[in-house]
Amino acid sequence: MKAHKISDSVFCIYADITTTDLFEGIWPIPNGVSLNSYLVRGEKTALVDLIRDWSEAPKQLAEALASAGTGFDKVDYLILNHLEPDHTGWLGEFRKINPKAEIISTAKGINLVKTFYKEETGLRAVKDGEKLDLGGPELTFFETPNIHWPETMMTWEPRSGTLFSCDAFGSFGALGGRVFDDEFSPEEHAFYEKESLRYYSNIVSSFSTFVERGVEKLSGLDIKYVAPSHGIVWRKDPRAIVDRYLKYAGYSKGATEKEIAVIWGSMYGNTKKGVDAVIRGIEAEGLPYSVHRIPDEDVSYSLADAFKASALVLAMPTYEYAMFPPMAYVLDIFRRKHIFGKTVLRIGSWGWVGGAKKEYEAMIEALKWESVPSMEWAGAPTGQELAVLEERGRELAQAVKA
Numbered sequence: 110m111k112a113h114k115i116s117d118s119v120f121c122i123y124a125d126i127t128t129t130d131l132f133e134g135i136w137p138i139p140n141g142v143s144l145n146s147y148l149v150r151g152e153k154t155a156l157v158d159l160i161r162d163w164s165e166a167p168k169q170l171a172e173a174l175a176s177a178g179t180g181f182d183k184v185d186y187l188i189l190n191h192l193e194p195d196h197t198g199w200l201g202e203f204r205k206i207n208p209k210a211e212i213i214s215t216a217k218g219i220n221l222v223k224t225f226y227k228e229e230t231g232l233r234a235v236k237d238g239e240k241l242d243l244g245g246p247e248l249t250f251f252e253t254p255n256i257h258w259p260e261t262m263m264t265w266e267p268r269s270g271t272l273f274s275c276d277a278f279g280s281f282g283a284l285g286g287r288v289f290d291d292e293f294s295p296e297e298h299a300f301y302e303k304e305s306l307r308y309y310s311n312i313v314s315s316f317s318t319f320v321e322r323g324v325e326k327l328s329g330l331d332i333k334y335v336a337p338s339h340g341i342v343w344r345k346d347p348r349a350i351v352d353r354y355l356k357y358a359g360y361s362k363g364a365t366e367k368e369i370a371v372i373w374g375s376m377y378g379n380t381k382k383g384v385d386a387v388i389r390g391i392e393a394e395g396l397p398y399s400v401h402r403i404p405d406e407d408v409s410y411s412l413a414d415a416f417k418a419s420a421l422v423l424a425m426p427t428y429e430y431a432m433f434p435p436m437a438y439v440l441d442i443f444r445r446k447h448i449f450g451k452t453v454l455r456i457g458s459w460g461w462v463g464g465a466k467k468e469y470e471a472m473i474e475a476l477k478w479e480s481v482p483s484m485e486w487a488g489a490p491t492g493q494e495l496a497v498l499e500e501r502g503r504e505l506a507q508a509v510k511a
């Protein structure tokens with residue numbers, strides 16, 4: 110790994126994480142993720158955001174620092190924009206290498222340094238708008254709470270126009286040796302766009318109001334580089350990722366895409382027959398849709414497409430007088446991630462008796478969904494039932510288009 114130059118005094122150094130581990134212990138990252146830190150050098154040296162000891166991240170970062178002619182032991186200030194351990198898990202080891210560096214964060218962040226890492230000395234809490242002179246470059250700290258945790262701040266370096274935004278404007282997906290937006294092809298950008306939607310819906314979606322507030326708060330800055338701590342550094346078009354995040358925040362408020370996410374589980378194929386019929390109806394209306402089979406596919410992916418879509422089809426059989434359990438898990442995640450305001454068609458087969466309906470209706474109470482008439486059937490669907498299901502698919506698509 111090498112340092113990537115942003116300006117004479119600002120460098121991106123990062124670790125690519127390739128692992129079968131789950132991000133946050135929940136979300137799959139088959140395409141990896143990057144943990145980005147930034148080196149800011151004047152007479153004093155600051156390191157903005159750290160790493161956890163994961164996929165040889167400390168070694169990768171040490172190599173990048175060495176390529177810039179420095180090392181962890183030369184750091185005067187460690188700036189922690191956000192305390193989640195993907196950015197701080199290696200703090201204890203860093204302290205052993207460099208006991209003199211001052212650790213800087215918000216007051217809430219400093220409290221988390223104490224509770225997570227039991228550090229008590231060399232800590233400085235900064236206030237909103239406070240500056241740090243590095244002897245040349247100067248950093249300004251802006252509190253941006255809840256993007257992603259309550260302690261979060263962003264750091265601004267005005268000479269280069271770099272906003273170190275930590276989780277905000279980030280994405281899943283390892284970087285593979287390049288960091289800047291103009292170094293990736295349109296196809297690669299399409300990949301990172303999908304991964305940024307998945308990242309946003311999985312990690313940030315509950316905090317969309319705070320994303321909007323943060324963007325508004327920093328709107329007076331002349332940002333030339335958006336430098337997040339996951340994913341691409343934006344220099345050719347820094348506004349692109351900000352606008353994308355505002356669009357995602359809008360999804361939380363119902364400004365969604367005219368498309369349908371079909372999420373289904375089936376035990377013996379009878380619910381699947383109904384899903385196929387509904388899809389025929391959606392296709393007849395020419396509306397875009399995505400399909401997610403659970404539990405075969407992790408909820409991370411259906412969450413992303415459900416977050417973006419105006420409408421959902423939820424298909425599940427009754428299982429022991431209640432919902433097919435993997436769908437109950439999906440709905441619980443949707444509730445926790447504030448997947449509100451959707452138009453929803455629920456369908457499913459039952460065996461000897463129903464029961465999914467009752468549990469489903471209780472689970473979605475908090476979700477403010479508009480339900481179109483649901484459809485259940487006993488065992489295998491009849492030809493007549495399939496015709497009704499196809500019509501329901503059509504009607505849902507028409508409702509989205511209206």
Ligand code: FEO
Pocket residue numbers: 191193195196257258275276338339
């Ligand atoms: Fe990348 Fe909320 O941590």
